[in-house]
Amino acid sequence: xxxxxxKVDLRKSYLNHLLVLIITIGAGVGKMLLxxxxxxxxxxxxxxxxxxxxxxxxxxxxxENEIREIK
Numbered sequence: 001x002x003x004x005x006x007k008v009d010l011r012k013s014y015l016n017h018l019l020v021l022i023i024t025i026g027a028g029v030g031k032m033l034l035x036x037x038x039x040x041x042x043x044x045x046x047x048x049x050x051x052x053x054x055x056x057x058x059x060x061x062x063x064e065n066e067i068r069e070i071k
Contacts, residue, residue, distance in 0.1 A: 006068055007066065011062070011063045015060070019056065022056065025048055026049055029045040029049065044054055
């Protein structure tokens, strides 16, 4: 039981770090888009954001499953 709770806490920590990454890259990409500096870095940033959001969703889904198992 304790191990499962530790895993849930660890995944919550991963989610927090991933959310910070998404916000930071999103701010950079937004700044590039507003300054009409659309280049390769902007495109790569957008792909990183989309991939990070997909990973965030997958982690949340697995976290919900583990929480259901605890109850």
